[in-house]
Amino acid sequence: MILLDMDGVIVDIISGCKEIFGEPEREDTWNIHEWWGLDNDTFWKETENEEFWSNLNGFDRWASFYNQLISMDKVILCTTPRLCPHSFSGKFKWIEKHFGRGFEDFIFTTQKHLLARPGVILIDDFDGNIDNFRLCGGEGILVPRSYNKNRQIINSYEFVLNELTLWK
Numbered sequence: 001m002i003l004l005d006m007d008g009v010i011v012d013i014i015s016g017c018k019e020i021f022g023e024p025e026r027e028d029t030w031n032i033h034e035w036w037g038l039d040n041d042t043f044w045k046e047t048e049n050e051e052f053w054s055n056l057n058g059f060d061r062w063a064s065f066y067n068q069l070i071s072m073d074k075v076i077l078c079t080t081p082r083l084c085p086h087s088f089s090g091k092f093k094w095i096e097k098h099f100g101r102g103f104e105d106f107i108f109t110t111q112k113h114l115l116a117r118p119g120v121i122l123i124d125d126f127d128g129n130i131d132n133f134r135l136c137g138g139e140g141i142l143v144p145r146s147y148n149k150n151r152q153i154i155n156s157y158e159f160v161l162n163e164l165t166l167w168k
Contacts (some may be wrong), residue, residue, distance in 0.1 A: 001120050002069055002164075003078035003112065006091065008125035009143050010062040016055075020046050027146040030126060044082060053081075053090020058098065065157040069123075072164060077106040078115065078122065080129075113138075121167060123160055139167055 007013040017032065018024070021043075024035030033043030047053070069075045077095065081087035088108060095106055107115070112122060112129050116138030123141045124130055127148050130140035141163045144150035153159050 002073050002075045003115060003122045004075050005124040006077055006079040008145055010058055012057050012059050015057060030147050048084045048086050050086045050090040053087050054093035061157060068161060078112055079108060080110050081108050
C-alpha cells in the first residue's frame, strides 16, 4: 500500500501561497512562513478559508504520476490538514473535484506514523514525516522539493517512481 501526501506532492500549495503573498525571498526551509518573513500565525491565517484549499492547483503531471502509482499498488491519499475547519472541507472538495464524488481512498491525519507497518510506503515532502514513518516500521520516499534534504534532485516524480521499484 502507498500513502500519498497531497500538499507539496500532488497539490501545489506553494503557488497558492504565492498568489496571496507574492514571490518569496527564499524557498529553502520547511517553515514556509519564513519565506515571506512572516510569523506562523499571520501566514496561515490568510489560508483559513475553504476556497484557498479547494482551488489549489495540482502540479504538472500529478494525475499521470497518480495513475502510475495505482498501477503498482493500492494508493491512499494521506494528508495533514491545517487545524481549521476550512482546511478539512477545502481539501475534501479538492479531492471530490479531482477524483469524483464517492472517492473514499483518503485519510486526514496529523499522525501519519501511526499508519506505518512493513509493506506500507509513505510518499511525502516533509523530512520529519518520512523519518517518523520509517522509525515506526514503514518505508518512506521523500519527494524532492526546495525545502527538504532531497532539494538537489530534479524530476521529482521520476525519482519517486525509481525509488518505488526498490520495494516493488
